[in-house]
Amino acid sequence: MEALLALVIGVLGGAGVWLVLRPRTFQVIMGLALLSYAVNLFIFSMGSLLIDSPPIVAPGVPADLAHYTDPMPQALVLTAIVISFATTALFLVVLLASRGLSGTDHVDGTKEP
Amino acid sequence: MGASLPHLLVVPIVLPLLAAALMVLLGDRRARFKSIVNVGASLAGLVVALEILRRVDANGTAGAIGVYLASNWEAPFGIVLVADRLSALMLVLVGVVSLGSAVYAMAGWSRAGVNFHPLFQIQLMGLNGAFLTGDLFNLFVFFEVALAASYGLHLHGSGLARVRSGLHYIAINLLASSLFLVGLAMLYGVMGTLSMADIAAKLPLVAEADRGLLHAGAAILAVAFLTKAAIWPLNSWLVPVYTAASTPVAALFALMTKVGIYTLLRLWTLLFSADAGPSALFGASVFLYGGLATIAFGVLGLMASLRLGRIAGFSIIVSSGTLLTAIGFGATAVTSAALFYLLSATMAASALFLLVELVERTGTGDRQRMRDMDQAPGEDTNLDDDETPLVGRVIPVSLALLGLAYMACVLLVAGLPPLSGFVAKLALMTALVSPDGLSLPNAPAPTPETWWLFGSLLVSGLVATISLSRVGIRRFWSKADSPPIRLKVAEGLPVLALILACVALTVFADPVMRYTRATAESLHSPAAYIDAVSTTRPLPGPTRPNVEREVAP
Numbered sequence: 001m002e003a004l005l006a007l008v009i010g011v012l013g014g015a016g017v018w019l020v021l022r023p024r025t026f027q028v029i030m031g032l033a034l035l036s037y038a039v040n041l042f043i044f045s046m047g048s049l050l051i052d053s054p055p056i057v058a059p060g061v062p063a064d065l066a067h068y069t070d071p072m073p074q075a076l077v078l079t080a081i082v083i084s085f086a087t088t089a090l091f092l093v094v095l096l097a098s099r100g101l102s103g104t105d106h107v108d109g110t111k112e113p
Numbered sequence: 114m115g116a117s118l119p120h121l122l123v124v125p126i127v128l129p130l131l132a133a134a135l136m137v138l139l140g141d142r143r144a145r146f147k148s149i150v151n152v153g154a155s156l157a158g159l160v161v162a163l164e165i166l167r168r169v170d171a172n173g174t175a176g177a178i179g180v181y182l183a184s185n186w187e188a189p190f191g192i193v194l195v196a197d198r199l200s201a202l203m204l205v206l207v208g209v210v211s212l213g214s215a216v217y218a219m220a221g222w223s224r225a226g227v228n229f230h231p232l233f234q235i236q237l238m239g240l241n242g243a244f245l246t247g248d249l250f251n252l253f254v255f256f257e258v259a260l261a262a263s264y265g266l267h268l269h270g271s272g273l274a275r276v277r278s279g280l281h282y283i284a285i286n287l288l289a290s291s292l293f294l295v296g297l298a299m300l301y302g303v304m305g306t307l308s309m310a311d312i313a314a315k316l317p318l319v320a321e322a323d324r325g326l327l328h329a330g331a332a333i334l335a336v337a338f339l340t341k342a343a344i345w346p347l348n349s350w351l352v353p354v355y356t357a358a359s360t361p362v363a364a365l366f367a368l369m370t371k372v373g374i375y376t377l378l379r380l381w382t383l384l385f386s387a388d389a390g391p392s393a394l395f396g397a398s399v400f401l402y403g404g405l406a407t408i409a410f411g412v413l414g415l416m417a418s419l420r421l422g423r424i425a426g427f428s429i430i431v432s433s434g435t436l437l438t439a440i441g442f443g444a445t446a447v448t449s450a451a452l453f454y455l456l457s458a459t460m461a462a463s464a465l466f467l468l469v470e471l472v473e474r475t476g477t478g479d480r481q482r483m484r485d486m487d488q489a490p491g492e493d494t495n496l497d498d499d500e501t502p503l504v505g506r507v508i509p510v511s512l513a514l515l516g517l518a519y520m521a522c523v524l525l526v527a528g529l530p531p532l533s534g535f536v537a538k539l540a541l542m543t544a545l546v547s548p549d550g551l552s553l554p555n556a557p558a559p560t561p562e563t564w565w566l567f568g569s570l571l572v573s574g575l576v577a578t579i580s581l582s583r584v585g586i587r588r589f590w591s592k593a594d595s596p597p598i599r600l601k602v603a604e605g606l607p608v609l610a611l612i613l614a615c616v617a618l619t620v621f622a623d624p625v626m627r628y629t630r631a632t633a634e635s636l637h638s639p640a641a642y643i644d645a646v647s648t649t650r651p652l653p654g655p656t657r658p659n660v661e662r663e664v665a666p
Contacts, residue, residue, distance in 0.1 A: 020288065025280065032287050039291045039298075046302035073301065076250055080294055083257045087290070090264055091283050098280050101273045107284075109277040 012038035047073035125241035133234035159208030178645035195247035213607035236262035293337035299330030310646035342373030352426035400441025407434030446544035449633035454537035461525035464611035511600035
């Protein structure tokens with residue numbers, strides 16, 4: 001499962017970086033969205049991957065990370081998702097304003113020669 | 114009264130938040146009232162910051178470190194707010210600069226778009242929070258609060274130049290935030306904690322196999338901060354953004370790069386102090402050479418710029434580079450001088466940004482100003498129902514005043530005597546080359562880097578003088594018959610106040626230097642900070658059961 005998750009993060013991150021470097025604003029925002037998915041999965045993976053062991057302390061089971069998922073990264077991811085969602089939405093507004101004001105969807109607001 | 118220090122620490126965060134909430138509720142009505150609330154909240158923030166500074170510095174050389182446990186959860190588990198000398202110093206700086214900017218905005222800029230005042234206060238909340246927090250993830254949240262507000266403030270007034278540079282600014286910062294999260298997650302993966310003091314305390318326990326991962330995480334984190342601190346080559350966004358932003362916003366943005374500098378200084382001295390074993394001074398060479406490259410880039414930019422706004426932007430880059438290089442030495446005397454330089458440079462840059470619009474107004478009349486403001490309504494458009502005489506009066510001596518203020522700014526930015534810019538640069542040079550001149554035992558022996566920074570300080574001062582004089586001559590000396598310019602009290606006052614603050618910094622250089630030296634000493638021996646955070650216990654509340662009794666056998 002670790003290998004699969006690492007691959008998914010890698011593919012998302014790679015695609016995100018490639019798209020961010022593209023000249024069209026829509027590609028940039030898609031790239032930023034993909035990057036934020038990659039980052040969120042990465043934070044999630046830092047809590048060590050365990051299946052079927054929710055972070056709710058059960059009686060009789062010792063309270064350590066061998067028996068429970070670390071709840072901390074999950075809380076962090078939740079906050080990170082909200083923040084990246086909000087800032088991406090803001091970026092979308094600026095993107096549309098730039099398109100409206102400059103008449104082109106190039107990231108520099110100028111038509112390509 | 115000592116017991117109320119912890120509770121004082123939430124005020125710089127809660128006060129702007131409440132002020133912003135109040136102003137959001139008012140909507141787009143009562144513009145004058147909102148201006149007054151904005152200035153009042155900024156003033157109150159400055160007073161609170163000064164009081165925190167006084168409390169923190171009360172105990173002589175040892176100092177007092179205020180620790181506030183949010184929701185009464187103790188350090189590694191809950192979020193803590195920590196005020197030591199460095200945090201208090203930065204809070205005061207935020208207070209001074211924001212007050213100047215808020216007063217300037219009263220003159221008209223606040224009416225160029227909606228929600229200027231709430232965004233302004235939210236930005237202050239983010240800045241203050243970033244300076245106070247003792248938790249890495251909370252730092253990320255406050256960074257994002259400040260950045261989100263800064264996106265809105267940057268676009269204030271609209272227009273193509275702002276939207277275009279705003280697009281780049283937001284994209285860069287979103288990428289930097291991604292790096293921030295990746296670095297933070299890696300640190301958490303290695304250390305299992307996010308409290309800065311706890312990470313520092315547990316650093317010697319890191320397994321040798323994990324050290325590479327720790328360094329990688331810290332380095333990725335540092336790239337995010339270095340982007341915000343405008344290190345070369347991650348600073349191409351800065352000048353267009355600062356030039357395009359409306360005047361009071363640009364003045365406030367002078368603080369934004371300092372957040373990056375503060376975070377680097379705080380985390381680097383805390384985690385990789387000289388006695389951190391194999392991780393000691395990790396990444397110092399990046400600060401040194403990155404900072405020097407940044408100064409070189411800024412100097413070239415200064416030479417190439419003809420517009421005052423761009424010159425002010427490049428002077429920010431030069432001061433960032435100087436600070437980064439000085440931090441990289443990791444020596445108490447240099448850090449102490451750098452902190453003094455930070456105070457002087459930030460206030461000078463802020464005053465210069467406020468002056469940009471006023472100086473551009475000379476000799477060109479109001480028509481030029483209208484064009485500069487893009488789609489923003491000019492001051493002649495009476496948007497406000499109750500235009501008060503305070504903001505509308507024309508000062509007859511405005512041009513002379515403006516010229517003198519400009520000269521003072523040139524002296525401050527270039528570091529020429531007699532103002533505080535000179536004191537700061539002199540202190541930096543003394544600390545660099547005379548290991549025992551200040552009778553401090555661990556000052557560095559002169560190395561090639563020492564001479565590089567020494568030379569850079571001189572060259573950057575010379576170039577700033579040339580560049581700023583060139584603009585000054587063109588603006589002030591060219592047209593003898595230029596019409597008298599309009600200068601409002603609310604525009605002239607903050608510029609004068611910021612310059613007077615720099616004059617005060619010059620006159621009281623001795624106590625301020627003593628303070629920065631104590632700050633630098635406690636930064637470079639972080640045991641007191643770690644102790645203060647980890648030994649603060651939750652207050653027993655009236656309804657809180659006794660924790661010790663409830664522990665399972």
